[in-house]
Each structure stands twice: as C-alpha cells, then as structure tokens.
Amino acid sequence: MSGARVSSACAAVLRRDLLLAWRRRGDMALPVLYALIVATLFPFALGPEAQLLARIAGGVVLVTVLLAMLLAFDGLFRPDLEDGSLEQLMLAPQPLPLLLAMKIAAHWLTTALPLMVIAPLMAGMYHLPWPAMKVLLLALLIATPLLSLLGAVLVALTAGTRRSGMLLALMLLPLCVPVVIFAAGAVTAAQQGLPWVAPIAWLGAALALALVLAPLACAAALRIALDA
Amino acid sequence: MTDTSAALLEARGLTFLRRDEPVFGPVDFALRAGEVALIEGDNGSGKTTLMRVLTGLLHADEGSLLLYGEPLSVERASGELAFLGHQLGLKLELSPLENLRVAAGLFGQRKGVSPASALASVGLAGYEHEPVRRLSAGQKKRAALARLLLIPAALWLLDEPYANLDREGIALVNRQVERHAHEGGAVLVTSHGAVTFLNGAYRRIALAS
Amino acid sequence: MNKLVYWYHKLGSPPTFYRFAGVLRPWCLAIALILAVIGLYGGLYLAPADYQQGDAYRIIFIHVPSAWMSLFIYGVMAVAALVAVVWRMKMAEVIAMQSAPIGAAFTFITLCTGSLWGKPMWGTWWTWDARLTSELVLLFIYLGIIGLFHAFEDRRHGARAACFLILVGVVNLPIVHYSVVWWNTLHQGTTVRIFGKSNITTSMLWPLLVMMFSTKFYYAASLFGRARADLLDLESGKAWVKQIASDEEARS
Numbered sequence: 001m002s003g004a005r006v007s008s009a010c011a012a013v014l015r016r017d018l019l020l021a022w023r024r025r026g027d028m029a030l031p032v033l034y035a036l037i038v039a040t041l042f043p044f045a046l047g048p049e050a051q052l053l054a055r056i057a058g059g060v061v062l063v064t065v066l067l068a069m070l071l072a073f074d075g076l077f078r079p080d081l082e083d084g085s086l087e088q089l090m091l092a093p094q095p096l097p098l099l100l101a102m103k104i105a106a107h108w109l110t111t112a113l114p115l116m117v118i119a120p121l122m123a124g125m126y127h128l129p130w131p132a133m134k135v136l137l138l139a140l141l142i143a144t145p146l147l148s149l150l151g152a153v154l155v156a157l158t159a160g161t162r163r164s165g166m167l168l169a170l171m172l173l174p175l176c177v178p179v180v181i182f183a184a185g186a187v188t189a190a191q192q193g194l195p196w197v198a199p200i201a202w203l204g205a206a207l208a209l210a211l212v213l214a215p216l217a218c219a220a221a222l223r224i225a226l227d228a
Numbered sequence: 229m230t231d232t233s234a235a236l237l238e239a240r241g242l243t244f245l246r247r248d249e250p251v252f253g254p255v256d257f258a259l260r261a262g263e264v265a266l267i268e269g270d271n272g273s274g275k276t277t278l279m280r281v282l283t284g285l286l287h288a289d290e291g292s293l294l295l296y297g298e299p300l301s302v303e304r305a306s307g308e309l310a311f312l313g314h315q316l317g318l319k320l321e322l323s324p325l326e327n328l329r330v331a332a333g334l335f336g337q338r339k340g341v342s343p344a345s346a347l348a349s350v351g352l353a354g355y356e357h358e359p360v361r362r363l364s365a366g367q368k369k370r371a372a373l374a375r376l377l378l379i380p381a382a383l384w385l386l387d388e389p390y391a392n393l394d395r396e397g398i399a400l401v402n403r404q405v406e407r408h409a410h411e412g413g414a415v416l417v418t419s420h421g422a423v424t425f426l427n428g429a430y431r432r433i434a435l436a437s
Numbered sequence: 438m439n440k441l442v443y444w445y446h447k448l449g450s451p452p453t454f455y456r457f458a459g460v461l462r463p464w465c466l467a468i469a470l471i472l473a474v475i476g477l478y479g480g481l482y483l484a485p486a487d488y489q490q491g492d493a494y495r496i497i498f499i500h501v502p503s504a505w506m507s508l509f510i511y512g513v514m515a516v517a518a519l520v521a522v523v524w525r526m527k528m529a530e531v532i533a534m535q536s537a538p539i540g541a542a543f544t545f546i547t548l549c550t551g552s553l554w555g556k557p558m559w560g561t562w563w564t565w566d567a568r569l570t571s572e573l574v575l576l577f578i579y580l581g582i583i584g585l586f587h588a589f590e591d592r593r594h595g596a597r598a599a600c601f602l603i604l605v606g607v608v609n610l611p612i613v614h615y616s617v618v619w620w621n622t623l624h625q626g627t628t629v630r631i632f633g634k635s636n637i638t639t640s641m642l643w644p645l646l647v648m649m650f651s652t653k654f655y656y657a658a659s660l661f662g663r664a665r666a667d668l669l670d671l672e673s674g675k676a677w678v679k680q681i682a683s684d685e686e687a688r689s
Contacts, residue, residue: 004332004333004334004335004336004337009333009334011333012329012332012333012334013330013333013334016319016326016330019322020319020321020322023322024321082315083315083316083317083319083320084313084314084315084316084318085317085318085319087283087285087311087313087315087317088311088317088331088334089334090285090306091283091284091285091305091309091311092306092307092334093306093307093335093336094306099334154602154605157585157598157601157602158588158598160589160594161588162588164588167581167584167585170580170581170584171585171602173574173577173581174574174575174577174578174581174609174610175605175609177574177613177616177617178609178613178616181616181619181620182616185619185620217605220601221598221601223285223302224522224598224601225598226285227594227597246591247591247592247671247673248671248672248673
C-alpha cells in the first residue's frame with residue numbers, strides 16, 4: 001500500500017475541476033455574458049455622455065464583475081455536495097484546507113479570469129483612459145481572488161441549506177464592502193492623477209491574509225455545514 | 229505504530245440525537261481485522277446516519293468511537309477507511325478512468341492495482357473512456373466499487389452496496405468483501421434486512437427503529 | 438475560579454437557565470422601564486435645549502443608547518458564538534441566536550433615529566457618514582446571521598453555522614469601519630462630529646447614561662423571554678419541559 005503525496009492530491013483536484021469546467025465550457029460563458037449585459041444597461045439609464053461614463057467606469061466594472069462572480073459561486077461546492085464528491089474529498093488523508101484552496105483556485109481561473117479578460121472591453125465602452133485602465137486591471141487582479149476566497153467561506157457555510165442565492169448575496173455584502181472601496185478608490189485616485197499605490201497595497205495585504213486564513217475558515221465552515 | 233491487538237473499529241454506547249430524539253443507538257460493537265459485519269435495520273432506523281458517524285463526518289452525541297483503540301476523528305480516520313454511500317462520489321462528466329485517477333491522487337493506490345486494472349476487475353473493461361453519465365445505474369455502482377479496490381484503506385464502510393446491482397454484480401460485491409476480509413481488512417455493510425446477499429460467516433448488528 | 442466554572446456549567450443546563458431566566462426576567466423588565474422613564478424625563482424635559490440644534494438633539498437619548506446596544510449585543514453574540522463553536526454548548530447557541538433579532542432591532546432603531554436626526558442637522562435624510570454607513574453594514578450582518586440560521590432544516594445545525602458567521606463578522610466589522618472612514622475622507626471630507634471633545638454637559642450626560650442602563654436591562658429581559666420560549670421548543674421532548682406543560686395544564 002502507498003499513500004498519496006499532498007502535491008499529487010492537490011494536482012488531482014485542480015486538474016479534475018479544470019477538466020470539468022472545460023467539459024462544460026458553455027457554462028463558463030454565462031457570467032461573462034451577464035456582466036456584458038449589465039454593463040451595457042448603465043449607459044441607457046444614465047445617458048451616453050462620455051465624461052460621466054468615464055467617471056463611473058471603474059465602479060461600474062468592479063460592481064458588475066462582483067455580481068457576475070456572485071452568480072457563479074453556487075457552482076463552487078453544490079455539484080460536489082450533490083454527487084458525493086465532497087464527502088470523498090473530506091475523507092481523503094490530505095489537509096482539507098489545501099484541497100479547498102485548489103478548488104477555489106480552479107473556480108477563480110474558470111469564472112473570474114474570463115471576466116478579467118472582458119474588463120478592458122467594458123471599461124473601453126465607458127471611455128476609461130488608459131492610465132486608469134491599467135490600475136483597474138491591477139485592482140481586479142487582486143480583488144477578484146480576494147472575493148473568491150471570501151465568498152468560498154460563505155458558500156461553504158450555506159452548503160447544507162436549500163438553494164440560497166439571495167442569502168449568499170446578503171452574507172457577502174459586508175465582506176465585499178472594503179474590497180470594493182479600496183479597488184474603486186485606487187481607480188478614482190488614478191483618474192484624478194493622485195497616488196493610487198496605497199489602496200492597492202492594502203488590497204494586496206488583505207489578499208495575502210486571505211490566502212492563508214480563508215482556506216482554513218472554509219474547511220471549518222464546511223465541516224460545520226456537513227455535520228447534520 | 230498502530231496497536232494491532234485493539235479492534236480496528238469499536239463503538240461504545242454510540243447514540244445520535246436529532247432534536248433530542250435518538251436516531252439510533254445506543255450501538256455497541258467491535259470490529260476486528262478480517263471481520264465482516266452486517267448492519268441491519270428497517271428504513272429510517274438510522275443506518276445511513278450511523279455510517280456517516282462512523283466516517284467521522286458526523287459527531288455522535290453520546291458514546292465513543294475508537295479506531296485502533298484511539299478516539300476517531302475525521303483527520304485520524306481519513307486514509308484508514310473507504311466509504312461508499314448513496315451518492316457515489318463520481319463526476320458524471322468524467323470517464324470512470326478519470327474518476328479513479330482523481331481518487332488515486334487523493335487517497336493513493338494499492339500495490340499492484342492501477343485504475344485500469346481495478347475497472348477491469350469490476351467488469352467495466354471497455355467502458356474506461358465513456359463519460360459516467362452514459363453508464364447505467366448498475367455500471368455507475370461498479371465504477372464506485374472499483375474505487376474501493378484501488379485505494380489503500382483497511383476499513384470499508386458500504387452503505388447499501390447491493391442497490392441497483394444485478395445478480396452478477398451482487399456476487400461481485402460479495403467476492404470483493406470476502407477477499408478484503410481475507411487480506412486483513414474489515415468491512416461494515418448496511419442492508420434493510422429483507423434480503424441479505426452476504427454468504428459465509430459474518431456478524432449481524434441490529435438497529436432498532 | 439471554581440465558582441465561575443460551577444456557574445458556567447449550572448447555567449449551561451437548559452432547565453436551570455429556564456428557571457433562572459424566569460425569575461430574573463420581570464425584575465429586568467421593571468428596572469428597564471423605571472430607568473427609561475427617569476432617563477427620558479431627564480433627557481426630554483430637564484436637560485436644556487442645545488444652543489445650536491435646539492430641541493432636535495434630544496433624539497440622542499434614543500439614538501446613542503441604541504447604537505451602543507447594537508455593538509454591545511454583537512459583542513455578547515461573539516462570545517456566545519465562540520463558546521458554541523468550540524465547545525458545542527447548546528445554551529450558548531440559544532443565547533447567540535436569540536440575541537440576533539434584538540441586536541438587529543436596535544441597529545434598525547439607530548438607523549431610523551439617525552436618519553430623523555440627519556434631516557434637521559444636515560438637511561438630508563441620509564448621508565454616507567462613516568458611522569451611519571458602518572451601522573447599515575452591521576444591519577446587513579445581523580440579517581445575514583438571522584437568514585443563515587433559518588435556512589437550515591435542523592435548528593442546532595443552523596445555529597452552529599450562524600455562530601461561525603458571527604465570528605467571521607467579528608473580524609470583518611472593524612475592517613469595514615476603517616475602510617468606510619477612509620473612503621469617506623476620500624470622497625467628501627469629515628462631516629459634522631457628533632460629539633466635540635466631551636463638550637456635553639452633565640445635565641445631558643446623566644440621562645444618556647441612565648438610558649444606557651435601561652437598554653441593557655431591556656435587552657436582558659427580552660433575551661431571557663426569547664431564550665425561555667426557544668428552550669421549550671428545542672427541548673420539547675425532554676422530561677423537564679413535559680413537567681412544565683403538565684403543571685400549566687393543572688393550573689388552568
């Protein structure tokens with residue numbers, strides 16, 4: 001008999017989730033489409049004035065990406081819970097937080113990364129100037145994994161409940177307020193020609209902290225959620 | 229090293245409550261290496277709940293559960309036990325072979341067994357690359373049984389392993405269980421009591437509802 | 438220390454807590470009402486009108502104690518949640534879960550009175566002031582906890598999950614507050630300070646403190662009542678509840 005090494009277990013989980021996403025790649029397009037639709041609606045409501053659109057561009061793109069990610073969160077644990085894969089994951093002789101970190105990473109790669117690809121397109125529709133666009137992309141690059149990690153903890157908590165999209169939104173709002181504030185703050189500062197490094201640095205610090213703590217919290221939450 | 233004289237799995241006064249009403253218990257048993265035990269009970273007698281308690285995923289309210297003489301926790305139990313529940317833990321979009329490779333990555337694999345050979349010994353040769361979604365219910369069950377053969381676990385917890393299986397599949401489960409016991413493992417099987425397919429010497433643990 | 442442990446276990450047992458809370462509840466309620474009458478009399482009648490705000494400031498005798506309570510109750514819940522998550526103690530789950538609606542109510546009162554106060558002060562019903570915004574986020578945290586608790590089929594299961602969420606909120610709440618303060622200074626500069634450097638006179642301060650104690654006792658009375666009702670439901674299969682039920686029947 002030979003046990004599995006942690007690295008091969010992590011690789012197996014990551015490969016499986018990416019493969020699953022690839023087999024259902026149609027689903028991957030849905031959040032992207034949703035974000036595009038929401039971003040298209042704002043100018044109709046507010047008017048096509050370029051100056052106004054440029055001023056709200058950073059905020060709109062951030063919130064749109066956030067909402068699209070929220071839409072995709074349900075797919076993080078629920079399919080695994082329903083077919084029993086999650087039990088097998090929890091019974092594996094491996095550190096559960098690490099395995100969950102792999103699942104979160106795969107989820108980020110398949111839902112948030114496509115959103116980041118179309119973010120410049122959305123920002124372009126709002127006439128966001130190039131220097132601010134760079135800051136927006138940097139902010140998204142840090143803020144989206146942070147949101148994935150924070151969201152994963154809450155999704156794990158709701159894993160034992162009936163379908164609960166609205167509840168998840170309610171629970172996630174307090175957690176994402178600081179993320180939105182700092183990410184949008186950086187873009188606004190860049191647009192006004194002010195230094196924008198400080199809010200980005202705060203986001204980076206939060207991400208570093210979340211990378212360590214969120215998988216642990218996620219594992220604890222999942223154990224609580226399945227203990228019934 | 230683990231103490232081999234202690235029972236592989238031992239339950240003492242194990243009780244699980246839901247809203248202060250016992251779902252099962254108190255249950256007492258000791259399972260030694262090489263033993264097979266059948267947990268019998270009617271629908272709703274708490275067989276599935278007991279199985280989940282034995283995996284360590286659920287906490288029992290009263291009593292204690294010992295693995296090799298030490299208190300069982302999900303961290304301690306992982307790797308020692310293989311669990312086959314009502315939900316098979318197979319990904320429908322992946323092929324049986326891909327599913328087993330994931331299991332091997334997570335749990336490791338027995339010496340001399342590969343995902344392909346495990347599939348062949350449950351009679352799924354030729355279906356290795358078919359997505360699990362296209363397999364019949366019985367074939368899915370066989371794919372899940374192949375996981376038991378592949379991963380190195382001493383204790384098997386099988387919750388209603390005979391459901392959806394044909395006569396040949398039932399014989400296959402029995403052969404697997406006997407061989408596992410013969411090789412020094414231990415097996416717990418649940419059944420709702422009407423028909424028992426296990427043959428040979430085995431213990432019965434009755435759950436009253 | 439031994440005494441403390443003794444009481445911890447004693448009050449952790451539902452029948453003892455039920456009796457203990459039943460004895461204390463009327464007293465707490467009476468003290469809360471008396472203190473409220475004294476405090477409101479002092480605040481609304483005895484205290485002088487503010488030289489800048491006139492009589493409008495008098496809403497602080499509701500607003501400020503409510504705001505303190507909204508945080509105090511969260512603190513109580515956090516301690517109970519920690520005990521519930523670590524030691525899986527049923528009584529702590531009950532305390533945390535039954536405190537949440539009371540805390541949400543105080544938060545809601547804080548927001549409403551803050552908004553009412555904002556109209557004469559700032560000329561608007563709502564301003565994105567750092568304190569008000571944090572309070573709004575706190576309300577969402579409370580609602581999330583209550584929502585999660587009720588989303589589970591099994592009550593104890595829901596309570597454990599919600600207790601975990603309370604602990605997540607403990608970490609999150611200060612972060613939200615400081616980020617909102619930062620955001621606020623970035624966007625609109627500091628707004629009106631509610632208190633200067635303790636420029637509040639004694640005649641205004643004592644009714645405020647009396648109201649603070651009144652709300653504390655009200656919370657205790659309300660919590661005891663809610664927890665008692667919840668315990669009867671939660672332990673409905675146990676002998677001590679059946680005993681109470683048969684006693685009640687005999688009396689009527």
